[in-house]
Amino acid sequence: MSPQNIAAWIRSPKADLEIDEAPYHEPGPGEILIKNEAIAIQPLDASIRKLAYMPVPYPFILGSNIAGTVAAVGADVKDFKVGDRVVSSTPTYVAKEAKWGGWQRYVLSKAESTAQIGDADFDLAVALSFPLSTAVGALHVYGGMEKPGEGDSSAHGNEKVLIWGAGGAVGGYAVQYAKSVGYTVIATASPRGFTHLKEIGASEVLDYKSSEIESQLRKLGTFKYLMTASGDPTSQQVLSNLLQPNGGRFISTRAGEVDLPGNVERVYNTFEFATQKPEFSEYAQWWYTTYLPKAIAGAVEPTPIEKRSGGLKAIQAAAEDVLSGKAKSKIIMNPQE
Numbered sequence: 001m002s003p004q005n006i007a008a009w010i011r012s013p014k015a016d017l018e019i020d021e022a023p024y025h026e027p028g029p030g031e032i033l034i035k036n037e038a039i040a041i042q043p044l045d046a047s048i049r050k051l052a053y054m055p056v057p058y059p060f061i062l063g064s065n066i067a068g069t070v071a072a073v074g075a076d077v078k079d080f081k082v083g084d085r086v087v088s089s090t091p092t093y094v095a096k097e098a099k100w101g102g103w104q105r106y107v108l109s110k111a112e113s114t115a116q117i118g119d120a121d122f123d124l125a126v127a128l129s130f131p132l133s134t135a136v137g138a139l140h141v142y143g144g145m146e147k148p149g150e151g152d153s154s155a156h157g158n159e160k161v162l163i164w165g166a167g168g169a170v171g172g173y174a175v176q177y178a179k180s181v182g183y184t185v186i187a188t189a190s191p192r193g194f195t196h197l198k199e200i201g202a203s204e205v206l207d208y209k210s211s212e213i214e215s216q217l218r219k220l221g222t223f224k225y226l227m228t229a230s231g232d233p234t235s236q237q238v239l240s241n242l243l244q245p246n247g248g249r250f251i252s253t254r255a256g257e258v259d260l261p262g263n264v265e266r267v268y269n270t271f272e273f274a275t276q277k278p279e280f281s282e283y284a285q286w287w288y289t290t291y292l293p294k295a296i297a298g299a300v301e302p303t304p305i306e307k308r309s310g311g312l313k314a315i316q317a318a319a320e321d322v323l324s325g326k327a328k329s330k331i332i333m334n335p336q337e
């Protein structure tokens, strides 16, 4: 008999989550079923829950990143077997079907968007995967930055990269990625994050709340890549100003809200979903078989996590804390509790 599956359902836009039974799906070709042991609450999940930030069909199960143990594999799946410990990105927000939702005990996913994690901690693996994938998707896939070890990394030493809002998970991973490619990284964050950001690769860190921030950054010279990891309107405006008078492009984790001059391009996308898109299949293969397993094994310094008890029932409060800024670390929950 199949185990009972339980999910945190959202039944209509902005509704409170309801804990209730959900179907237990047998995996089809190319699919695996994962016993979900760790969920990381992302700002995107929290924004869809409370603000209906992205259209999804209701009733729905949110969440697109989980870690756990393989419970069943589709007939043609060769790289995974029952009992393997994995982290997975599910196509929840691309395919928009509840069966892929991460906020349930048994989650259907695709073998091609799943990575083996060996004996690494589930919490660490799930905390790392979504924001790291966002940072690398933004800088490499959409921004055009090289992969680590590609070309002559020593040639980049004098070239600068600006990561604004590096105090968060995406920003911290963007700093590490740019540094690993060989660039000199300048970051902005709140002062409490300065020491850590220098330890993980930033050459200089400035307070983004300073009234002098724009002129301080301008004095540091020109940047080959500019990224706002916080994506807020102020950061977009400052990055746009820094590109004057010649113009150019900056990468932003959030869209819109600021009217930009004609000579400035804002590179925005749902960067984490790059691994789900057929046009980036080569990147996705590198990501799941090489980069992510190495990152989880220790090549990337994880941002802090906060483990919360309460299982699926506690997700709603956790998501509120993520949106309000009360959560200062990635919140991780175990849906089996």
Ligand SMILES: NC(=O)c1ccc[n+]([C@@H]2O[C@H](COP(=O)([O-])OP(=O)(O)OC[C@H]3O[C@@H](n4cnc5c(N)ncnc54)[C@H](OP(=O)(O)O)[C@@H]3O)[C@@H](O)[C@H]2O)c1
Pocket: 042, 043, 044, 131, 134, 164, 165, 166, 167, 168, 169, 170, 171, 188, 189, 190, 191, 193, 208, 229, 230, 231, 232, 235, 252, 253, 254, 269, 270, 271, 272, 273, 328, 329, 330
């Ligand atoms: N486009 C995509 O694909 C995508 C994917 C994932 C996330 N996102 C977006 O990226 C942003 C960051 O996500 P995350 O997971 O890194 O969040 P997070 O880990 O929760 O980041 C929170 C931190 O961001 C910093 N921050 C907040 N507001 C800021 C501001 N106005 N200016 C500068 N820094 C600010 C703060 O750092 P300090 O402590 O230094 O103040 C805060 O501690 C969110 O807006 C999220 O919605 C986009």
